[in-house]
Amino acid sequence: MIIKFPDGNERNYDVGVSALDIAASISDKLKKATVAAEVNGKVVDAFSPITTDSTLKLLTFADEGGRKAYRHTASHIMAQAVKRLYKDVKLAIGPSIENGFYYDFDTDITFSQADFAAIEKEINKIVSENLPISRFEMPRKEAIEYMENMGEQYKVELINDLPINSIISFYKQGDFVDLCAGPHLPSTGIVKNIKLLSVAGAYWRGNEKNKMLQRIYGTAFAKKQELDEYIEKLEEAKKRDHNKLGRELELFTTVDMIGQGLPILLPKGARIIQLLERFVEDEEQRRGYQLTKTPFMAKRDLYKVSGHWDHYRDSMFIMGDSEDETAEVFALRPMTCPFQFMTYLNRSRSYRDLPMRLNETSTLFRNESSGEMHGLIRVRQFTISEGHIACRPDQVEEEFKGCLELTKYLLGTIGLLDDITYRFSKWDENDKEKYIGAPESWDATQNMMRDILNDLNVPFVEADGEAAFYGPKLDLQIKNVHGKEDTLVTIQIDFQLAERFGMTYTDSDGEKKYPYVLHRTSIGCYERTLALLIEKYAGAFPTWLAPVQVKVMAMTDRTQDQAIEIADKLFKMGIRTETDLRNEKIGFKIREAQMQKIPYMLIVGDKEVEAGVVAVRSRKNGDEGTKPLSEFASEILLEIAEKRK
């Protein structure tokens, strides 16, 4: 048979040889590195026989498919180790994931990190046993019986969900058998460098109504060095963690007595947020937005109209007895929409009023579940650069484009744009609990949004069941230092709430019509954006955002007065300047300012006073020599004005 390689070469092989045999025929080294094979575009076991003319790509750990097979095998080895050590454990699922693998177990005993040493020891034993891994298949019915006999009820459930005529595949290594589609490596001896990372609870099939299983996360690499580097990278990432750095740099703190998800923004953190807010509000004004200031709470009547009372109540802070229909019950707002709609409804609107762009620096309250809170990324009270645009159908695309451009400009300026991915979030037509509106309207609006995204060349991925309850969204996603993805910015098309609120406009033909409403944020919620900025810059903010921009240090107490004078001059120019007049060595003062990530340090000693200059040190380049204060001031003012990164 003819085997075609990616480089275009073709060679003839006997029918039934495996990818591994082929690799071996090329070189020993290649055979060793081959962990899986892509045969006619499908990733399969490297040890399975190839029986017809095929194209073949040998996969090593460097290929995604190879990495997956490697780590998936690692997950089987871990499961085998766990089963050997703890007899009554039931297996759920154990896939490879982006940077490693996990396996979900059901057992009465609780795993903790303390058990890792024992499990890893058993893993290493299985690796050194070098057990051959083989694949076998059986019809669905037999497969169910087989797994029932083994007491693996989760596997039975999985097989039950497969089509009636399926052929079910299993993989076996020594005393361990697992339901699995594969592919896997040919033996356990190849998968070295396995490390367990963490334990976690995880619901069976990701449904909170199901039993919580115990998940063990781990990773595996082909080379010991790669594993070490990965662990090192994780440690480095932790140092950038906004939750640690933000507290160390005194940007925010939390207080047990205040409660979960309610951080205190300390003066430095509050300053950064103020700078961002001013930046955003000014830019939005320039782009035709009108600022509103609306109440933080409302009677439940408002939320009944908006749909929040029925679809969002669990996440709202409610004041009063919500069971009592006659009582006046208030709730803190979880969203700004209905409040800004009232602005629209203040008087009748003409097609000439549209598009009407409203923005607000809006504080919202959401009663998130207690386990959800995370530093500044997930909180219960937050302030978002909120906005709603009411527009005619023919304006939707242009307005959507305007929203996206604004966001790109803002995120580009603060330096987060390059880290963004785009998600087109659609509804789940089966989830009638969550979503309002008719399927046809959803389809129409989603198609409209997809067309707009395509027109604008937005490189998006589609996601089902991620829409808002009233309409589809474009979400701008970003990952934190732990690799966890969150939504930074969202732009939504709403075809429903205008009608619910009776928001109409009189069109040129004299007819009353409902506008489309775009719900959008431009820079996201300030707390979350700040968190990601902290991680992006490891606390060393661009000068225009730095809470303290210049530290003026007196060399000795002979130059204190001059230091104060210099700081005062800069301060009056609007540069955030502090002095350090302490009786400490200059090295000590520099170290402290450096650790606080202050962009510029001015050192004032006898020599500088004599020459009428300042000695400039930047956190980035160190000693930059001396220059007149006026020169330094105009340079830093320019850097700030240009919002240089």
Added chain:
RNA sequence: GCCAAUGUAGCUCAGUUGGUAGAGCAGCGCAUUCGUAAUGCGCAGGUCUGGGGUUCGAGUCCCCACAUUGGCUCCA
């Protein structure tokens, strides 16, 4: 909300099988007046997250609550 870990001075952490609390940094005082990432000496600082319990005795063991962290579910 669920699973797990953690909680000792402002911060980072020690604290033996249960016997009455310790270091470094920060703070304050004194000395030092110093040239680009840590000057020396001294002083003060704690209801060991909170509340119950076991015990002659609890930072240590048990229970409950709260908070922090990593996941799950949910979400900006």
